[in-house]
Amino acid sequence: MTITTNPPSSPARRARVPGRLRIRTMPGRIRALAAVAALAVLVVVLVTTLTVQDARDGLRVIGHDAGPQVVATGDLYFALSDMDAQLADALLIGGDRGLADRRAAALRTYEQRRSEANRALLQGSRLAGTDATEQRTAQEMLDALGRYERLAGQALQTDEQSNHAAGPPPAAVTALYRQATDLMKLDVLPKAYNLTLDNGTKVRRTYEAKRSAVLNGRIWVVLTGLLLIVVLAGVQWYFIRRFRRLVNPFLALATVGTLVLVVVSVALLSSEAGRLRTAKEDGFDSVLALSRARAISNSAHADEARYLLDPGRADTYEQVYLDKSLAIMYVPAGNLDKYYTLVDEKIGGSDFLGFFGTEAHHVTLPGQQEALRKVLSGYQKVQANDRNIRQLATGGDRRGALSAKLNAGTGDFGDYDTALVSLKNLHGRAFDKAISAGDHGLRGWNIVLPGAAVLLIILILAGVRPRLSEYR
Amino acid sequence: MRLRRIGLGHALALTLLAAAGCGVAGGATPSVSGKDHLVIGVSKDQPGLGFRDGYGAYKGFDVDVARDIAKRLGAKHVTFKPLASGQREGALRAGDVDMVVASYSITQQRKTQVVFGGPYYVAHQDILVRGTDTTVRNVRDLRGKRLCQVAGSVSWQRVTQERKIQAQLVPASTYGQCLDDLTSGTVDAISTDDLILAGFAAQRGNQVRFVNAPFSDEKYGVGLRPGDIGGCEDVNKAITEMYQDGTAATLLKRWFGSTGLNVTTTVPQFEGCG
Numbered sequence: 001m002t003i004t005t006n007p008p009s010s011p012a013r014r015a016r017v018p019g020r021l022r023i024r025t026m027p028g029r030i031r032a033l034a035a036v037a038a039l040a041v042l043v044v045v046l047v048t049t050l051t052v053q054d055a056r057d058g059l060r061v062i063g064h065d066a067g068p069q070v071v072a073t074g075d076l077y078f079a080l081s082d083m084d085a086q087l088a089d090a091l092l093i094g095g096d097r098g099l100a101d102r103r104a105a106a107l108r109t110y111e112q113r114r115s116e117a118n119r120a121l122l123q124g125s126r127l128a129g130t131d132a133t134e135q136r137t138a139q140e141m142l143d144a145l146g147r148y149e150r151l152a153g154q155a156l157q158t159d160e161q162s163n164h165a166a167g168p169p170p171a172a173v174t175a176l177y178r179q180a181t182d183l184m185k186l187d188v189l190p191k192a193y194n195l196t197l198d199n200g201t202k203v204r205r206t207y208e209a210k211r212s213a214v215l216n217g218r219i220w221v222v223l224t225g226l227l228l229i230v231v232l233a234g235v236q237w238y239f240i241r242r243f244r245r246l247v248n249p250f251l252a253l254a255t256v257g258t259l260v261l262v263v264v265s266v267a268l269l270s271s272e273a274g275r276l277r278t279a280k281e282d283g284f285d286s287v288l289a290l291s292r293a294r295a296i297s298n299s300a301h302a303d304e305a306r307y308l309l310d311p312g313r314a315d316t317y318e319q320v321y322l323d324k325s326l327a328i329m330y331v332p333a334g335n336l337d338k339y340y341t342l343v344d345e346k347i348g349g350s351d352f353l354g355f356f357g358t359e360a361h362h363v364t365l366p367g368q369q370e371a372l373r374k375v376l377s378g379y380q381k382v383q384a385n386d387r388n389i390r391q392l393a394t395g396g397d398r399r400g401a402l403s404a405k406l407n408a409g410t411g412d413f414g415d416y417d418t419a420l421v422s423l424k425n426l427h428g429r430a431f432d433k434a435i436s437a438g439d440h441g442l443r444g445w446n447i448v449l450p451g452a453a454v455l456l457i458i459l460i461l462a463g464v465r466p467r468l469s470e471y472r
Numbered sequence: 473m474r475l476r477r478i479g480l481g482h483a484l485a486l487t488l489l490a491a492a493g494c495g496v497a498g499g500a501t502p503s504v505s506g507k508d509h510l511v512i513g514v515s516k517d518q519p520g521l522g523f524r525d526g527y528g529a530y531k532g533f534d535v536d537v538a539r540d541i542a543k544r545l546g547a548k549h550v551t552f553k554p555l556a557s558g559q560r561e562g563a564l565r566a567g568d569v570d571m572v573v574a575s576y577s578i579t580q581q582r583k584t585q586v587v588f589g590g591p592y593y594v595a596h597q598d599i600l601v602r603g604t605d606t607t608v609r610n611v612r613d614l615r616g617k618r619l620c621q622v623a624g625s626v627s628w629q630r631v632t633q634e635r636k637i638q639a640q641l642v643p644a645s646t647y648g649q650c651l652d653d654l655t656s657g658t659v660d661a662i663s664t665d666d667l668i669l670a671g672f673a674a675q676r677g678n679q680v681r682f683v684n685a686p687f688s689d690e691k692y693g694v695g696l697r698p699g700d701i702g703g704c705e706d707v708n709k710a711i712t713e714m715y716q717d718g719t720a721a722t723l724l725k726r727w728f729g730s731t732g733l734n735v736t737t738t739v740p741q742f743e744g745c746g
Contacts, residue, residue: 197742
């Protein structure tokens with residue numbers, strides 16, 4: 001909204017100026033009054049058009065640009081992160097005959113994620129829009145992913161040649177895997193995650209700017225509408241006094257028309273502001289938080305596999321696992337044992353922070369509570385499996401740890417991820433609904449407003465015409 | 473009469489606009505964005521990261537990063553303020569400093585107190601022992617050893633609490649003192665971020681040994697006042713640019729190039745502001 005203090009005052013000033021300057025002829029005065037009224041109509045319609053445009057811009061950025069990109073970049077992160085997780089699983093299984101099926105499945109999923117990630121990156125413009133920096137980021141990711149795939153291929157090949165038993169592979173394999181996973185973790189994944197965050201920033205800023213522009217614009221619509229009504233009433237009053245006429249029906253109709261226009265516009269703008277808020281607060285915010293929770297969950301799950309795969313780095317993988325878990329669901333725990341205990345204790349309530357805390361403290365949609373409960377109980381199972389896996393591993397039963405990870409660990413994580421996605425989709429639907437209601441509400445307004453302007457001006461002209469003709 | 477009414481409407485509209493404007497800018501929390509003068513909390517005793525030289529000037533990687541971020545945020549003047557590890561949250565919350573850049577690890581616990589931009593770098597905790605010591609190969613070998621403990625630092629907690637390794641803690645005020653204690657034999661090991669230890673190792677040559685068994689990711693964040701979401705987003709943008717235009721690589725090379733440490737020159741995964 002760029003309307004400043006000028007428009008409402010200028011017609012008023014003009015109303016006085018011709019009154020003083022062109023007082024000599026009556027037709028001149030009538031024409032001047034008609035011009036002032038017509039100008040006031042244009043001001044009302046212009047202010048309304050600009051405010052409707054603000055609402056339209058808000059819906060476009062939030063609903064059709066940055067909003068969907070959050071989902072797209074979130075999916076990209078998941079695909080990339082899961083590639084590395086599946087690679088770790090395959091390398092852990094190695095040449096173990098009993099687990100050959102499991103290894104083949106991991107490699108199939110790896111391939112599937114690889115093509116998903118490549119597809120998303122090749123459609124870089126969909127992710128990056130027209131922003132040059134973001135385009136470059138998408139290109140750099142594509143290059144880095146190429147290097148990753150080469151390293152992953154070498155690691156798998158070396159692993160196959162070594163034909164090792166299930167568990168940590170030989171040093172040569174680990175060295176190659178470290179290069180691959182470092183590339184993924186330090187280069188590729190941060191770029192994907194930061195793109196998601198960038199789009200979140202874009203949505204937040206657009207929302208704050210456009211929503212307040214719509215709310216302020218609404219006030220200007222009322223003020224300029226009132227001004228028009230005052231002008232029309234003034235002309236009416238002047239005609240009654242001057243020409244001793246009864247109420248002029250055309251001017252009366254124009255006044256009623258203005259009133260209707262203002263009321264309808266204000267109602268529309270209020271509901272558009274409300275839809276923007278619903279889309280942002282009940283839809284987008286949760287979609288963003290849950291996309292991030294899913295990204296972090298998947299990478300924590302992969303850290304569990306890496307913990308088993310690479311004993312040399314097990315300490316770091318355990319520390320980052322705890323840090324990521326705390327980001328997903330924060331309870332004040334200084335180490336993993338304490339964390340498992342506190343998760344069991346608090347998961348039934350909502351006395352926790354992190355992504356799940358935000359979600360649990362903002363329950364607004366039907367079905368959200370149940371969907372959230374599923375996510376939380378899934379998360380509790382994932383953590384219980386993690387505890388079991390680590391206990392087996394530290395107790396020396398690496399084979400047991402691996403099979404716990406590949407069986408319950410993988411299955412329960414899949415269920416948890418499904419629950420998380422359906423909670424995210426619940427918010428996604430609320431978002432889509434609010435956005436399409438917003439789009440629908442604005443439909444036709446680029447015709448309605450000029451149409452209203454033309455109609456009001458015709459009514460004003462029709463109203464003054466008989467008075468002018470008296471002087472012919 | 474008509475003019476007066478309009479004037480009144482005007483005044484009303486302007487008041488409403490002003491009120492709405494304040495709400496958007498986050499009137500309650502002053503942001504680092506668009507401030508002419510920034511007060512930045514740094515450390516004064518971490519070689520290579522943040523230290524005060526003989527002339528009282530602040531130097532180091534953190535200090536250069538802070539200056540660069542401040543410039544990109546549009547600040548014209550920067551004042552550095554020394555902060556001990558334990559003072560950082562308090563100084564931000566009390567408004568004594570606008571921003572903290574002081575090897576300040578982002579932890580989920582600290583995130584409940586302050587907002588973090590970045591990380592601008594991810595360091596790793598490692599171990600430094602005497603040159604003659606061959607018994608320590610990873611963090612678990614610290615069991616029973618005398619470990620230097622600096623107050624307000626998370627480093628010793630990562631060993632004794634997070635990893636539950638029964639090391640014997642010997643208090644010291646700074647990591648500089650730890651280094652003297654290590655060479656004189658009062659402590660057996662120092663464990664903190666590789667960026668600091670590598671600097672020590674370069675300083676003391678064969679007297680000490682850098683174990684090179686990293687066991688954590690330390691996400692160095694830019695601490696901001698609670699609620700400064702807009703400032704946090706701008707800090708992240710500044711860090712992204714810092715990596716994209718090569719400034720980060722130059723600074724890392726300047727401060728850690730001679731240590732032989734393998735530094736990462738791609739932009740880290742941000743923590744997120746909300």
